[in-house]
Amino acid sequence: MVILIVLAFIVTCITVDALVQYRKKKLQSKALNEMEETKNVFNELSLSIPKGLYFDKTHTWAFMEKNGAVKIGLDDFILHTTGSLTRIKMKNRGEQILKGEAAFVIIKNGKQLTINSPISGTIISQNIDLLNDSSSVAFSPYSDGWIYTIEPSNWLREMQFMVMADKYKEWLKNEFSRLKDFLAITMLPKNQGFVPVVLQDGGELKENFLSDLGPEIWEDFQAKFINTSKYDFGKSDSTFTIVNI
Numbered sequence: 001m002v003i004l005i006v007l008a009f010i011v012t013c014i015t016v017d018a019l020v021q022y023r024k025k026k027l028q029s030k031a032l033n034e035m036e037e038t039k040n041v042f043n044e045l046s047l048s049i050p051k052g053l054y055f056d057k058t059h060t061w062a063f064m065e066k067n068g069a070v071k072i073g074l075d076d077f078i079l080h081t082t083g084s085l086t087r088i089k090m091k092n093r094g095e096q097i098l099k100g101e102a103a104f105v106i107i108k109n110g111k112q113l114t115i116n117s118p119i120s121g122t123i124i125s126q127n128i129d130l131l132n133d134s135s136s137v138a139f140s141p142y143s144d145g146w147i148y149t150i151e152p153s154n155w156l157r158e159m160q161f162m163v164m165a166d167k168y169k170e171w172l173k174n175e176f177s178r179l180k181d182f183l184a185i186t187m188l189p190k191n192q193g194f195v196p197v198v199l200q201d202g203g204e205l206k207e208n209f210l211s212d213l214g215p216e217i218w219e220d221f222q223a224k225f226i227n228t229s230k231y232d233f234g235k236s237d238s239t240f241t242i243v244n245i
Contacts, residue, residue: 042205044176047076049169050142054162056118057171057229058100061142062162069124070155073146074106074115074137077172081179081221082108083208085134090126090147097123097150099158104147106137108211111218113226119158121150178225179205186220 053061059075079085089105089112097103103117127146130137137145152158163171183205210218 040207042080042207042209044169044172046080046207047172048142049076049165049172051165053142054118054159054164055168056162058103058116058118059226059229060103060115060118062118062159064152064155065149068151070119070121070150070152071146072103072118072148072150074141076141077175078106078113078115078226079138079141080207081210082106082113083211084108084138088130088134088137088147090131091123093123093125095123096153097121099154099161106134111210111213111215113218113222115226117150118162119150119152120154121152123148124151125149175229176205178229182221182225183209186217186224 049055053063055061055075059078060072061075062070062072064070085106085108087107089107091097091104097117097120099118099120100116102114105112105114126148130145130147137147139145210221
């Protein structure tokens, strides 16, 4: 009888331990899945927005160096829609560029978007490293991933149309809303089998959603999202609060 009781106790302990281990593994698996889903979500927490830079509605940034030259580059928002780039098409040194005009073209597997300049001036230098390897744009868009150095021709005026990190974060909330509207209106009718939101995360956007989509969607994104961004940074000085479509 004693032996049976001992055996029953051992079996019970083994069973309980097995159940505990099974539940632990299940919880770990669930946590890993949630982490993976979170990594695939594109929202305001996904973005890097460093202080000290000026940001423009063209989804570009500008920074004046000590010598008066201005570096410009692409913001993190656009890079989260496209994923890593395969090529960047740049203008040449010495070319003049106007604020709001085409500055450079980002390309992924033949599909492309044209990004407009945040300032006017003359291109002093290109980031030559990007011509051979454009990956640094995605990994460090605000440092190694700069695009041009420009000698500005109207900096004091044009900087008034840009904002720094805190106001840019506020403006991006509207950009996320516009982006969801774009997906609902433009993409879904053409891509019934593609779901650009993570439903289990409350309708959050997916990272790099443009990456696997066709060139026609990139063209729509260019025309209906990038080219229609509005100046609405909420400046107190109404002189510099404009809407430009």
